[in-house]
Each structure stands twice: as structure tokens, then as C-alpha cells.
Amino acid sequence: MDAAKTSDDESVAQRREGMRLLARATLGELSTAWDAIADKPEVAPVRGPETGLVMVRGKIGGGGDAFNLGEATVSRATVRLSTGEVGHGQLLGTDKARARFAAIFDALFQNGAHRASVEALHEQVAARLDAEDRRKAEETAATRVDFFTMVRGED
Amino acid sequence: MYVAVKGGETAIANAHRLLADRRRGDRSLPAITIEQVVEQLGLAVDRVMAEASLYDRALAALAVRQARGDMIEAIFILRAYRTTLPRFGYSEPVDTARMKVERRVSATYKDLPGGQLLGPTFDYTHRLLDPSLIGEEAVDEPTLKEPGEPVMRVSDILDGEGLIEGDGQMPEGHVAGDLTREPMEFPMARDLRLQALARGDEGFLLALAYSTQRGYGRTHPFVGEVRIGEVEVELELPELGFAVSLGAIRVTECQMVNQFKGSAKQPPQFTRGYGLVFGQSERKAMSMSLVDRALRTDEFDEDIVAPAEDQEFVISHADNVQATGFVEHLKLPHYVDFQAELDLVRRMRREHDAARAGGKDGMKEAAE
Numbered sequence: 001m002d003a004a005k006t007s008d009d010e011s012v013a014q015r016r017e018g019m020r021l022l023a024r025a026t027l028g029e030l031s032t033a034w035d036a037i038a039d040k041p042e043v044a045p046v047r048g049p050e051t052g053l054v055m056v057r058g059k060i061g062g063g064g065d066a067f068n069l070g071e072a073t074v075s076r077a078t079v080r081l082s083t084g085e086v087g088h089g090q091l092l093g094t095d096k097a098r099a100r101f102a103a104i105f106d107a108l109f110q111n112g113a114h115r116a117s118v119e120a121l122h123e124q125v126a127a128r129l130d131a132e133d134r135r136k137a138e139e140t141a142a143t144r145v146d147f148f149t150m151v152r153g154e155d
Numbered sequence: 156m157y158v159a160v161k162g163g164e165t166a167i168a169n170a171h172r173l174l175a176d177r178r179r180g181d182r183s184l185p186a187i188t189i190e191q192v193v194e195q196l197g198l199a200v201d202r203v204m205a206e207a208s209l210y211d212r213a214l215a216a217l218a219v220r221q222a223r224g225d226m227i228e229a230i231f232i233l234r235a236y237r238t239t240l241p242r243f244g245y246s247e248p249v250d251t252a253r254m255k256v257e258r259r260v261s262a263t264y265k266d267l268p269g270g271q272l273l274g275p276t277f278d279y280t281h282r283l284l285d286p287s288l289i290g291e292e293a294v295d296e297p298t299l300k301e302p303g304e305p306v307m308r309v310s311d312i313l314d315g316e317g318l319i320e321g322d323g324q325m326p327e328g329h330v331a332g333d334l335t336r337e338p339m340e341f342p343m344a345r346d347l348r349l350q351a352l353a354r355g356d357e358g359f360l361l362a363l364a365y366s367t368q369r370g371y372g373r374t375h376p377f378v379g380e381v382r383i384g385e386v387e388v389e390l391e392l393p394e395l396g397f398a399v400s401l402g403a404i405r406v407t408e409c410q411m412v413n414q415f416k417g418s419a420k421q422p423p424q425f426t427r428g429y430g431l432v433f434g435q436s437e438r439k440a441m442s443m444s445l446v447d448r449a450l451r452t453d454e455f456d457e458d459i460v461a462p463a464e465d466q467e468f469v470i471s472h473a474d475n476v477q478a479t480g481f482v483e484h485l486k487l488p489h490y491v492d493f494q495a496e497l498d499l500v501r502r503m504r505r506e507h508d509a510a511r512a513g514g515k516d517g518m519k520e521a522a523e
Binding site for chain 1: 204205208209210211213214237240241242243244245246247248249250251252255256257258265266270271272273274275276297298299300301302303308310321322323324325329331332333334335345346347349350353354387388390392394395397398399400401402403404406408410427429431433
């Protein structure tokens with residue numbers, strides 16, 4: 001029971017992380033990965049792709065109770081593969097094509113035969129994001145102030 | 156009384172055609188692209204997103220271009236656009252402690268974990284016009300350095316001594332209100348006030364914040380910290396039963412720390428004002444935090460003595476789309492209203508003149 005729950009938690013965590021990465025994948029990354037897949041299953045739309053709004057919430061004082069900060073555009077799609085898996089894609093912005101691809105890859109991730117190629121896409125996106133984050137962090141670090149104390153003159 | 160009149164269709168069509176022409180400007184110059192607005196006028200885009208209360212850089216840039224750079228017009232257009240979209244849900248509250256910080260400065264601590272990170276700031280520039288920007292001179296790549304330790308929250312440092320109030324808590328069971336769903340009512344809870352301030356007009360909030368500094372409701376403020384950077388937006392998916400990340404948005408957060416001498420209910424301590432704004436907008440986040448603190452009079456047994464402390468005054472007038480709608484509607488035809496007023500003034504004038512004439516002849520007409 002416990003072991004089953006742990007592996008369940010683990011697969012949820014993997015899928016969540018995969019969806020996080022798919023939400024950030026570029027259209028180029030997604031379409032290239034799709035083109036590379038052999039034996040593509042048929043993809044049927046279940047919902048969308050469609051664009052709407054999510055109300056982004058903040059926390060009072062940064063860590064307190066929630067308040068509504070403002071909305072953001074979000075595009076989402078749900079698809080069903082001919083092999084049976086249902087996938088969800090959702091991301092900031094109005095790009096419905098990316099949302100549809102994200103849903104397809106979320107579905108493919110649940111299919112043993114395609115899992116490895118989806119993981120390869122995840123890794124590719126993760127590597128790009130890490131490099132971008134790293135670069136930004138280095139740019140910011142270069143603007144850090146190094147204080148030094150002036151020696152006061154005697155009299 | 157409203158009377159329907161027709162006419163003006165051709166004039167309106169031609170006016171809009173002329174607007175499109177003026178918007179395009181000199182055809183021998185290349186048209187500005189949305190990508191150029193996003194990349195090179197990014198802070199204008201950020202202001203439009205913040206005050207339209209809709210985070211979408213490309214759409215905000217389109218609005219800026221469509222409005223010929225008129226910010227409030229752009230905000231109006233984007234605010235109107237958001238009403239055409241369905242609402243998918245409410246995000247998990249964003250966690251600014253986990254922000255990927257691009258700038259963070261504190262005015263209260265010189266040496267603090269994470270340090271003073273200036274980021275891409277106008278501070279310390281000389282505000283001299285730069286002729287090199289007239290042309291297309293090459294721009295240097297930024298300097299890179301090994302990142303240091305994680306950036307710690309200033310409020311957590313003060314919290315360790317117990318000398319500062321905690322993050323804001325609403326009463327038990329309180330559900331965050333949403334201005335886009337419910338009409339405004341006063342008194343208004345802090346969560347709703349923050350939503351209104353977050354989309355309030357930057358100039359209005361700046362002026363109110365300034366008024367508190369000049370003595371109209373003193374709050375003894377220090378910038379505990381200002382930070383700018385990206386935070387993840389997560390949405391719970393009911394189909395799956397867990398929250399997934401939709402991507403990241405850039406926000407500016409200000410923690411204002413205010414001296415407080417204590418009241419019957421509370422010991423002397425620091426109190427706080429909070430600002431959180433879409434995009435990079437330090438002026439707005441700082442103004443918001445000052446006004447947030449000024450509006451918390453009821454929590455600290457303070458008298459309302461200044462405009463910035465009067466929540467009905469502040470919140471009712473902070474929205475520039477509402478404000479511009481009501482002010483600018485005055486230029487629309489009021490022909491009938493004015494005719495009525497003109498009639499009235501003419502009659503009053505006749506009576507006034509008659510009364511004066513009557514005054515000379517005796518008092519008999521004054522009795523009328």
C-alpha cells in the first residue's frame with residue numbers, strides 16, 4: 001500500500017514536472033519533437049484548444065492570505081490519443097497551437113512506447129531553461145554592490 | 156432627457172480613417188512591430204498590463220501601438236479585451252519568496268543575505284539625454300558574475316526579533332474578494348483594496364504616496380526591500396487533482412516597513428505596507444505599499460486625517476479606466492442638457508434683472 005502510494009506520488013511528480021516544462025516549450029521544440037515521433041497515434045480533441053483567463057493571486061505581505069492580483073491569458077487543450085491516453089496542456093499566453101502540442105505530449109508521456117521521446121523533449125526544454133536562468137542569475141550577480149568602508153581621516 | 160439623433164456616420168468613419176493614418180505616420184519609415192514594442196518599450200508594456208489587470212506582453216504591446224502610445228487608452232483597450240474571455244479559474248497564490256530575482260535592494264539593511272542587487276535600474280544614471288541612442292550604436296553585452304547565496308526576505312530578518320508585524324492575515328474563513336465579480340462596497344477589506352491598488356493608476360497612487368510623505372498622514376516609511384523577478388503561476392487542475400505550472404510572470408514587490416509607536420492593542424513595533432504589481436514597476440509597487448499602509452487605519456486605531464487614509468476616496472478614484480470614462484464623457488453631445496441649463500440661466504437672469512430694476516422702483520416686485 002505504502003509502496004504503491006509512493007510510486008503514485010512519484011508518477012504525479014514526474015507528470016507535473018513534465019507539464020511545467022511543456023508549458024515553457026517553444027513551438028519549434030514541440031513541432032520538431034512531434035515530427036520525430038514514429039507511429040504517431042491519432043489525436044482527437046476533447047476540449048479546446050481555447051484561450052481564457054486565470055486570476056493570478058498574490059499573498060498579502062508576501063506570505064499571508066491570498067488576494068487577487070490580476071488576470072493572465074491562458075491557453076489550454078485536452079486531447080485523447082487513439083491509444084486511449086488523455087493529455088492536458090495549459091500555458092500562459094494566447095498560443096493555442098502550443099497548448100495543443102503540450103496536451104499531446106502529456107498524453108504521450110503516459111504511453112510506455114512514447115515515454116522516452118517525451119522525456120527527451122523534457123530534458124531539452126529543461127536544459128534550455130536552466131541555461132537561460134543561469135545566464136540571468138549571472139547578469140544580476142554582476143550588479144551586486146560590494147560595500148567597503150572608507151577609512152576615516154584622523155582629525 | 157435623452158433624445159435620439161442621427162447623423163455623423165460619415166464623419167466618424169472618416170475620423171477613424173484619419174486616426175489610422177496618423178497612427179501609421181510617415182509611410183517612408185518602417186512600421187513599428189509588436190515584438191519591437193515588447194523588447195524596446197518594455198516598461199510601457201508593463202504599465203499597461205498592470206493597470207489593465209491582464210498579464211499578456213504581446214497583447215499589451217498591441218494595445219500600446221493601437222493607442223499611439225496613449226497609456227490610458229491602451230489600458231482601456233486591454234481591459235475591454237479581457238471581458239471577451241472566459242475565466243478558467245484562480246491560480247495558487249504566487250510565491251515571491253521563490254522569485255528568480257533580477258533586482259533586489261533594501262534601504263534598511265546594508266549587508267543582508269543575497270546582497271543588494273541593482274539589476275537593470277535607472278537609479279544612479281544622470282538623467283542626461285543620451286545622443287548615442289539616436290542612432291543604432293552597438294550595445295555591450297552585460298557583465299556576468301558567479302551568483303552568490305540565495306536572496307533572503309527582509310521581513311523574515313525583522314521577524315526573527317519579533318519587532319515587526321507578520322504577513323497579512325484575514326479573519327478565519329475569509330474568502331478573497333474579487334473586484335471583477337462583485338460591486339465595490341465600503342468599508343472594503345484589505346485583500347480587495349490590494350486588488351484595486353494593484354490595478355490603480357500609477358500617477359494617482361504616486362501622488363497619494365507622496366502626500367503621505369509630505370505630512371498628509373505620516374507613516375514613517377522605509378523600503379524593507381523592493382524585488383523584481385519571475386514567479387511561477389500554478390493552477391489546480393480539477394481533472395487531475397493537482398496544481399501544474401502554467402509558466403512564469405515578472406512582478407515587482409515592495410515591502411515597506413513603517414514605524415509604529417503602539418496602541419492600546421499592540422506594542423510598539425514596525426508595521427508594513429505591501430505592494431505587488433505585474434511587470435517591472437518599482438514606482439508603482441512602492442506607491443502601492445505606502446498607500447496600503449496608510450489605508451490600514453482601522454487596524455492601528457489611527458484617525459483618518461488625510462486623503463490617502465480615506466479608503467472610499469482612494470479606491471473609488473484609483474481606476475483610470477473608470478476615471479477617464481467619466482471625465483471624457485463630458486465631451487460627448489450634451490446638447491439637450493445644455494439647452495435646458497441655458498433656458499434656466501436665462502430665466503434666472505431675467506428674474507435677477509427684474510429684481511434689480513424693481514429695487515429701484517420700490518419693493519413691490521421683490522415679493523414675487
